[in-house]
Amino acid sequence: MTRSDKRDTQPSRDVAVIVGGGPGISASCARLFTDSGMRVGIAARDPDKPVLQNLEKTHGVRRYACDASEPAAVELLFQSVVRDLGAPTLVIHNIDGRMLGIFRKGITEADPSMALETLRNSAFSAFLVGQQAARLMRENEPKANGAKGTIIFTNASAALKGFPLSGAFAMACQAKAGLAQSMARELMPEGIHVANVPIDAAIGWTQEDGTRAHRLAGTSVDDNMADPDYIAEAYLQLHRQHRSTWAFEVVLRPWVEKW
């Protein structure tokens, strides 16, 4: 067997589950993964959002209703995916969890119940999703690249640095990073690749009408935000890495970002 044979060359067997569904990273992942031959399921609290309906039509993506902060709902989601698509080999936890009600509020102004919700929506749902993914992947046969599967946690710059006026979000992002580290140390020696990917940027993209979503005010640069299509590309590269050289953490950041 030559070395090139060791890469992951059977994407058609790949089953990807994206938890958290919207028009940004999730949609880009869904398009790229299906274009690469994977079967793709996407889970969201509201799976009937137009963007998801559209992904079903254009890319055959399967939609699932799931409140990912509920243990039973996450268990059911993975059972449904196995039944419909097969055992997952790539799972993306793509829930940010930030709540507008407390974002940019000082520590003394932030509503405690929203702080707890932020933790549940982001970190705890990551725990639930990671747990179900690990249970199923452990039973997979290793692919040519030596991997039984890949679990990727989308994260934010608050995972790297707790900013003022966002204590609850910092808690949730760093909790998710801590979970990812613990899971990586535990699962990588079993052949499951775990990655934490803080996106240190606003995320922006070109909409169907050619205009830019989330254009930063006052800038003329059109790539000063992270393009979700390239984030999806980075995720696919992580998934395809040979287990001899796995990256655990990749921070993605636009060229003009201050850090």
Place this chain on the structure above:
Amino acid sequence: MTRSDKRDTQPSRDVAVIVGGGPGISASCARLFTDSGMRVGIAARDPDKPVLQNLEKTHGVRRYACDASEPAAVELLFQSVVRDLGAPTLVIHNIDGRMLGIFRKGITEADPSMALETLRNSAFSAFLVGQQAARLMRENEPKANGAKGTIIFTNASAALKGFPLSGAFAMACQAKAGLAQSMARELMPEGIHVANVPIDAAIGWTQEDGTRAHRLAGTSVDDNMADPDYIAEAYLQLHRQHRSTWAFEVVLRPWVEKW
């Protein structure tokens, strides 16, 4: 005014609140702080533990019943402290939160409800305690060292590194670290000193009968664990630092610890 006048030389005005009460760090802090002239309150789910009753007798420590993961309970705790002792100038969040039921369990074995409890008991209670402390300290007059107050979060090595078989604990510790960072960046410019203190060690001490609590098996070294009396000393030094040179994070580690 000479420089030495700028230090914190009025400890008698100091009011310390220790949230989370047991025979280790909390008791050492209570003893050292009262010996230094502070009025001290200590909060625990069960304030009638013998160690706390004893601290009341020997050191005049005030005891409070408080489930620190409940917003209303934490609010009431601080109201009671203000009424009984005065506005706090030093608050220690000393809740570890680790639950034996999931500690050292793999990600696929850990009970989700315990993972959520760990987050609530540790990170969320830190949020609640930090919030109340910040609200009250903001109204304090600065002391000679420029500080309106000090908020210290006891943390563990999992705040620095997510270890295998402890995903929930890693989440909680890193969440607490993220909160502390966010609060430090927000509150230090207002004169409130915030610190995160990961203890990278088992904690051990000499008991009243002269034997060692928590002696590590197979070692002859009697100071291979962190002595809570010295941790308390480090906390007092942090509290007394002049605001021109504040430390945010101090990792305390015994000399023989591997890291």
Place this chain on the structure above:
Amino acid sequence: MTRSDKRDTQPSRDVAVIVGGGPGISASCARLFTDSGMRVGIAARDPDKPVLQNLEKTHGVRRYACDASEPAAVELLFQSVVRDLGAPTLVIHNIDGRMLGIFRKGITEADPSMALETLRNSAFSAFLVGQQAARLMRENEPKANGAKGTIIFTNASAALKGFPLSGAFAMACQAKAGLAQSMARELMPEGIHVANVPIDAAIGWTQEDGTRAHRLAGTSVDDNMADPDYIAEAYLQLHRQHRSTWAFEVVLRPWVEKW
């Protein structure tokens, strides 16, 4: 222009310079980069090593003699590359610098002159190579992915953590990491992608006779070391990243590595 047009689709214009030449990462990069259509130069103190002569024969790699710790030599190297191959768009600094004479020696045993040599060979040569690369790349036209060029520093786990018995190596690796960070913050907003890639592993590969170089004693796993072919692949992916989502640091680590 569609989004896919924005990727780097003109590798034939790419000119890669690899500084530090041996049978591991350098050779893998040279093969992969030439196979991808780049013109490749490789610099080494002794460019007549069989592995480099062989790369010239099989892949048309251009060889250069260069002591990369000498400012004039590095300047000359880049002048020669520009003359022979064109302005570089991808520069790899692949000098480890560890000296057997002091490696695994305690701080009190290590020969100071070797410690200084380690700094010069690794960190200072990285400075010289980075400086020349930046000067030339600044004049490049941006490619479709928005990049004027990519500078990658191969690094070691000592960049992440100073291990005992290797003070000089820790100095050199962390110096190189500091340089890379400073250059990244300075040059990325100018369109030059800078990356630091600590390889947290021994590096091993299959030799021409089918046996493994650097097989770890006592292990039956044949991919417990980083395979340089996959490291080269990671470098190429970094080089091709769109500037909307650049990674600065990627730690590559085999699945079974402890960290």
Place this chain on the structure above:
Amino acid sequence: MTRSDKRDTQPSRDVAVIVGGGPGISASCARLFTDSGMRVGIAARDPDKPVLQNLEKTHGVRRYACDASEPAAVELLFQSVVRDLGAPTLVIHNIDGRMLGIFRKGITEADPSMALETLRNSAFSAFLVGQQAARLMRENEPKANGAKGTIIFTNASAALKGFPLSGAFAMACQAKAGLAQSMARELMPEGIHVANVPIDAAIGWTQEDGTRAHRLAGTSVDDNMADPDYIAEAYLQLHRQHRSTWAFEVVLRPWVEKW
């Protein structure tokens, strides 16, 4: 023996060596250490600077001429200290090494010879000083706090983050941090406390005429810079820590500093 007996209560036996001498941290350390009963030597390229002559007069500080980037000079320095004052128990490496000729210069503008000088003056001198200190301290008897000695490296925020326009300084600071980490892991289990102290601030102080040195333009706050007297205090606290709870890294930062 009670616990309080275990602290370091015999400062009169303490011998401190401060390498790098000026009106800031070094002078503050010299004053505080002598006031605490230590015998103190201070080494500088020019030991006849007025500030050092003055310290000799007012505090009995011993002055030594030493180019700390020269192995033989550093060896001689420590021999002289042992002869004059006794074996050192506290060594402060307080050389910043930044050179005005390249500070705030871009990577393409910085003079390579100055970059190498920066490495030699800062990181390499730290290696030499650390090496001599470790050799001598290893022979000391442990004091009551369990320590044979303390080695402290003053560092800068560039040790934590490589800023633009200061590549050489970032190299030097991170090299010093890497050295300190390696030495700490190696020497702490032998009873020698090693610490890295990045000062994330400009340093300012009140001069003899009552005016402030280094007042930041446009601010009315007079404690927005790190006061070297408080830095010296932090160093003394590190030196006195019991080995059951050693801190390796302490970042000191004024309350209003952005980070």
